[in-house]
Amino acid sequence: MPIGKIHVFDLDGGENWPAYVRLVEQFILLNDIKDNLRVATLVTHVGAPTYRLMCDLSAPDNPENKTFTALVELVKNHLEPKRSEIAERHVFRQRRQGEGESINVFLQKLKHLATYCNFGDQLEVNLRDQFVSGLRSEEIRSRLFAETTLDYKKAVGLALALEAAEQHAAKAVAPAALWAAAGPAGLQADAGERVHRVSVAKQASAAGRDDGPPRRDGCWRCGREGHAPHRCRYKSYVCEKCKIKGHLKSVCDKKNVNVCRSGLKYQNFIETDSSESGSEEFQGLYVIEGETVQNVKDGPYYCELIVENQKVLFEIDTGSKISAVTQ
Known part of the structure; x- marks a missing residue:
């Protein structure tokens, strides 16, 4: 048999x-x-x-x-009639990695095209050159260009490793991106109640103020151009006008600051520091900072705010009556 x-x-x-x-x-x-x-x-x-x-x-x-x-x-x-060597090499030189095509698949197609090019003992050299030139990712190509000695096997191995690193990074960033996009409104409470997000415009209108901090072409922390706000050197600087950390007096908008009866100060924005995009998002959430809030007999904490020129007493949601973590 x-x-x-x-x-x-x-x-x-x-x-x-x-x-x-x-x-x-x-x-x-x-x-x-x-x-x-x-x-x-x-x-x-x-x-x-x-x-x-x-x-x-x-x-x-x-x-x-x-x-x-x-x-x-x-x-x-x-x-398979005899093919033109020049024509086959022309097709080989035109090959580029397609959108959504993995490096492994791109390399396989490149090898197939090289079959009829008659490269002989220069096959790996030509494969390396066209492989690096045809990569879709500019970042991976630049990394390969930085290598002083790069043969075919090293080029392929390094490119595959970089591609895998990019894919892992994309998967790691995806949950954070979804969180940033959904915000607090994307969360579900244990009881099934949705936490609603209130826009800056609505809060500002309710408090009789303008629509939050003004957008500037430069950094809103210092007013200068050439850098993102999350990289500003004055990120931890305390404003002399409003006494709030994060910006200079020259760019301070005092309308964004009010004082509670307890002596606390709040802002109508919070900062989302994104190292990937370098962007910051004003979400219309209040950040309370200042002196200790007074309460009565271990009861709720209260703060009096001005809403439409009327004083309204609000209960502060602390999440916990005490904190065992030092500041």
Whole structure:
């Protein structure tokens, strides 16, 4: 009983004939088939469509009257006529990594195109050059350009490692991005109640103020251009006008600051520090800071705020009556 099995050659499906022939040769070697039976092994495994093609190409002779090498070459010249080396290399040089195409798939397609380019012993050099040039990611390409000695294997290995790192980073950033997009309104309380987010415009209107801190072309912390607010050197500076940390007196908008009856100060914005985008988001949430809030007999904490020019007493949601963490 023969070892292994050979499938029928897919003539209409565009299967690679040289690759199929190599598979037949391995089958012959594995089963120690004699030389005079090599042609018989080939013609009995290629299938009826390919055998009819062999008969047409061999006419007026029969395929069985030819040697194994001659029969293989006859079919090869019919299915794969000689290609233009210049044209094949042109196609090879034009290949770029497609959108959504992984580096592994891109490399496989590149190797296939190099099959007919006749690069010889310069194959890996040409593969390396076109591989690096055709990468879609500018960051990965720049990293490879920085290597002083870069052969084909090192280029592929480093590119795959960088691609994997980018994918892991994207997965790690995704939850944070969803949180930033959803905000507090995206959370569900244990009791099934949705926590609603109030816009800055609504809070400002309710308090009789303008729509939050004004947007500036430069940094809103110091008023200068050339850097993002989250990288401003005055990020921890305490304003001399409003006594709130985070900006200079020259850019202070005192309308954004009110004083509670307990002596506390609050702002109508919080900062979302994003090292990825460098952006900051005004969400209309109050940040209370200042002196200790007074309460009565371990009861709730209260703060009196001005809403539409009327004093309204608000209970402060502290989340916990005491804190065991020092500040």
